Amino acid sequence: MRRAALVILVLIVACGGNPTASRSPSPSPSGEQSPIASPTSGAASLVHCTATVPAGDNLVIGTVVGDPTVVVRDIQDPAHARNLCHFDADAQSPSFVSGTRVAYETAGNEIVTADLAGGATTILATYSSGFDSGQYAFSPDGKSVTYLDNNAWRLAGPSGNRVLATLPAAPGRGISPTADDSFLAFSPDGLYIAYFQTFHVGGTGETAPDQIRRASDGKLVYSTSGMTMAVWASVPSRLFFHAETGGGGIKRWDPSSGVTSMASVLWIRPRASPDGRWIAGTVRGSTGVGNVSFYSVQGDSVTASTPAGRSNPRFLSNDLVWYSGERACTTCFGGQPTPTGVTYIYSIAGASEVTSRLSSVSDAWPHTTAPAL
16 A cells, blocks of 8 residues: 555655655664564554444545544545544554455554454564565455565465565665556456566566566566556456556556557556546646546546646545645646645546545545446
8 A cells, every 4th residue: 555655755755855865765674574474463453433334335544624633434425424433643554455444554564454343453464664665455355465575575365475576676766756656456356466666676577677466376477667657457357557658658468468558648646446447547738737537448548537736536436536636836846746735526427526525545445346336
């Protein structure tokens, strides 16, 4: 879930932060931070619920305008949305594992799951300190987690904890808000894991910066380099991405047909709808200010776009998309836009937007649904 953290880092850089200092890896701590062999229980939960989480409801992890507390919010009825749980400040990069269980990282470099009913926790893994270290993603069934431990890409699950690949160290350098990204995720059908990124570069094959591996045995099935802004979508699962330079348009990897060239779109940090029919991403024009464009997976085309001054979309459901407002900033690093502090929710079916009470969104549940829902 550290892709969200990367977005925050990009915003810091864009608004005048020190990009080189931000990219310098921290020294690795001593051996107690190495991955644990098997899950352990007993840690105090960092999420606390004051209401029962209804089964099957549409949920969001995020913050509400005027309150920095990260909450689990029920948005099944958007007009009567309500907070059900809240996270302690020490819970970092929270996400849903299921509709009744969440995951987060701790200040002690642990990846933890916690039940929303009763608060039982499990420490699944620990990781060393370093840039992008700790980024994680869960399989759709919640039984496996893949994560980064400094330069090692790991997979932990019922069969144990093992290294999938050891990548070149990420050198200290600046960050490009429009080209750099780190994407780590299981495919929606759970059959594959993708790690596409622009920081641990220089390797090939088993150490390539962009890889797709089989989830069952970790075997490498596709690798390349120079790609960025990846996202899983469609049923069956397919991976979409484009070149760092933006040339050549969108590429689609399919497990049966390989790589195919698709529409000419240059999106930034795209997200897919739970049913896999839509991909939403920020697109920047000549002024640098973005809008959110909606790519039809079935139609291989952009069918709708928001007004200018919108970025960082997150799907709340198959129809509703949350995003933040932005405006031009001539004093920001590289002239990048800066947030306005206003956020919106867009309806794809209604082609309309309203102002949102959610000031940030980390994750939404369900992650996947049937195409017709």
